[in-house]
Amino acid sequence: MEMFNYYLKLSLRNLTKHRLFFSLMIASLAVGVGVFVANIAIIKSMANDPLPHKSDKVFNVSLNIWTNDNPNAKLLHIMRYDDAMHLLNNEIATHTMVHYQSQVYTRAVDSKSLSRVQAIVRATTPGFFPLTDAPFAFGGAWQNDRAQQVVISDSLNKQLFNGINSVGKHIDVDGKPLEIVGVLAPWQLKPKFYQAAREPFTPTDDIFAPLETAMDNEWSVRVQNMSTELIKTVSDSRGKNAFFLQAFTQLDTPEQKMEMQNYLDNYSDLRKEAGEYLRANDNRLLDVNQWLEFNKVVDEQMLAFGLASSLFLAVCIFNASSLLLARYHSARFESGLRRAVGARVKDLFYQGLVESTLIGAMCAVLALVFSWVFLQLSISLFPALENTSDIDIGLIVIAISIALISSFLSMVYPLLSSCRQSLSTVLK
Amino acid sequence: MLKMNNISRIYRSDTIQTHALRDFSLEVKAGEFVAVTGPSGSGKSTFLNVAGLLDGFDQGSYELDGVNIQGLNDDQLSKLRNEKIGFIFQNYNLIPDFNLFDNIDMPLRYRGFDAKERKRRITHALEQVGLASRADYLPSQLSGGQQQRVAIARALAGEPKILLADEPTGNLDSLMARQVMELLHKLNEQGSTIIMVTHDPDQARSISRNVQVIDGQITDHSIYAPTNEAIEVSA
């Protein structure tokens, strides 16, 4: 420890003496680390596992039911109302849910103000809550499929009811009252895997409503259809070829998964027998992470920039290394002297390590500042990243380690070569 | 104290082999003051580097204070340098941004002494060279002679078995050179073993034992006899 303090003192002295040199070197290294870390921050949260303890047990269900022999047609990730109902009736899965997204304008029924707030609706089935581990602050899910009841998010509860226990109160949508039966605790899936195909980094949905209720109330939906049959309204899409529901299911054991696969294949066969023209069976169960990957949730632009920023980090390390080489070269007299009076190679190496750690630490601090700046810059250039990334403890640890490693990497060759030099020539 | 037998040191470049030392044998006893002289390129410096464990050798054997040098690894050599040898260089080799205290402190750090012991030794060493009051001066604030005395203090602070001096007065004017020589003689009287490379015959003459190196070999012992003058100087 005493030697450590001694070396620290020496390094500080060295750094202050060659202020300009080291600030240039540290700054350039920190810029490299900063850009790299900002990029990692974005990619890391995009590649985040939203359900770490059971992401391998929750599956997206893509059914082979799109009656299209077009070779370009992909397997659909959405299904018809009838398909969804059949799927919900399975007795295999631990939980199953289907959902679609809508949007309404709402207000608290009791509120004096008549102004409405825009609310994102998740029209779904009660399986949604246990499947996504959505935490309830008050109340719970609805019991009846057609209940005029909803669960609202913490943020909507704050907006409309100042965050009190609003279970039993009513909100108004299109002039119809809906009873609140549950309020979620603050909750954010990152990414919202059940919405991977479209804006997975948006805030938690505001209203969770029974699927049937949402359809009966004609809450809008994006439909894909393949027939000329006319679907006038949302409620009219029951029993028709309108594809708009997405399904997820939780299968805890491999046996369950196998049974579910059979269940789906049987269903396709049934539809085929009923006269639908289908391709060969390829009903697909993708678990959460496969599903996110399939939907390319990690932004391609950011991956491309990741490639460039790692090259830049390499260039910064090379730069620091060649600067240090020059520095050590001009300090070779001192290290030679130290060796002459009895310092071992490992003593010098230890001293270098302390110096590199000090440089790395300063670089880490600066790099964190830079990475914050670059993160803001990236967000201003890519507004979609807004809710994606934040600087958390994990990231700070990563930043510090990268800074220390970079500083060590750039130090290692110059240090070794200064330790290796022949003593008798240096001191002449 | 120091015993070299048939030491050879060969420098090889792509095309040329240079025998810097060949069949070099020398024995120095405890308490001796030995002057090593010889023309440039004769191998004096190589001898001093080998003796000081800064450089290796190709053949022969070398025993320092009872320790056989052959086959020791870098750590062991460093330890020997640190504990048994004190270096005095022609150009002092002080670290310019360290004050005198920190300069002398450096070898003691590697010895692992605690702060109190280091302080005691540094103060004592500075007292020995008459610079006790200037511990916090920077080398650049001192004259050349004073700087060399600091270098001597640095060598002394580790209480080495042997002092190796490489033309310690080479960069000094005659007055300062005298002062440094007086100091070395005094240290020798107090019991230090000293080997000093010099090209100044007068200086060599003042020293009890002379060794001449020519072409990497010892050709003669004690060309110059100690004179009265030298004794006066040291008194």
Added chain:
Amino acid sequence: MNIKALIKSLRLRKFATTLLLLQLSLTIGLMVNTVILTLSAVEKLERPLGFDVDQLIAVDLLPTSGAFRDTDYFRSITQQDIAKISQIDGVISAAHYNQLPIQRGGWNGNLQPADFPEDKVLPKYLNYVPQFYSSDIGLENLGVEIIAGRALNQSDDFTQAYYTPGESEKTERNIVVTESLAKAVFPDKPALGELTNNGRIVGIAKDFTVSPNHPKDAKYYALFGNFMFSQADYTQRYIVRVEPGQLERVAAKLKDTILAVQPERDILKVEAMPDRLTEFYGKDTGLASLFAMLSVLMIVVTIISSFAHAHFHVTQQRKFIGIRRALGARKKDIMLYVFSENWLMSLLASILGIGVMIGLNIGLSQVITIDKPDILLYCLSVLIIFVSGSLATWLPAFKTTKISPLTATRTL
């Protein structure tokens, strides 16, 4: 200049030389690819679109009241909105649309001849033809000409039929398609007058860019019908065509004008078309900006390194340079010596840079669409490296001229 001596001197500093070479070549590689990205982003933004982008303002709005679920009410309010907007000073015309050109996704469907055989496969992009429903002035309002047949007129409006039970299936719709679409659907005969699964083609419009991300002619695919889709849950779009230079003034008035007709609407967005275009390509330009920033930083870092390299070299060779001076080398000979080392480095780096440039381009093409590098850009980057390297070397080189020939004689 003695190249051999130079190379020898560089080889003595293998490590430092290798590092600098790598840096220079990586910089060249990144720079070329940055410029490629930037150029393609700029090119996309400046590509002519075929409609009057600069004169258009788009408004996105959503009803917030249940009253709009009555389609008659919905339609009457929309008609009043359009009428009021058309009266604003500086407005040429306005119309409602179910979707806007320049978009991803949207309201698409297949378009095929009515007698298309069931077992025949339709070309990919004919499965996703954007269907535009607007009023009879929908195309004119965008500034798109009709080149054959006629424009849609009031009698083509099938809104009433659509919302009357049993009527919709009976009515034959009239549509206008773009030129490229007409050729794609009826490759062997004139499309005018032909019946498709979406109605009879009564007019052919000049091509304009609808889906910029689609390849080739599929960019221009669009069909137009005279129909007011009246579903309260869907974002409604108005496009307002204004006199040149009136964009901002009109845009400022739109929100109040619309809310004055009926206040229970959420005006999601009032945006000039050129801004929409910029936003559409935001990811491309954003990435290009990030790369540009990185390239600039990389050049700066490389300049620092080149400087350090030359400086280090000069310090190391102080005495040697002094000897040369003593032996009669002129100041400019010495400067040339230092510069030529940098130039040699740049030359070697530009050779390595070809590999880096291609490697990075291939790496990037795995994740994004990027054009192939070309010779001109490469030469440009090499030039930049030469110039910045020479600039960085100038100071150390200049310093060498201060080295006195005396250095040679001084023994250290």
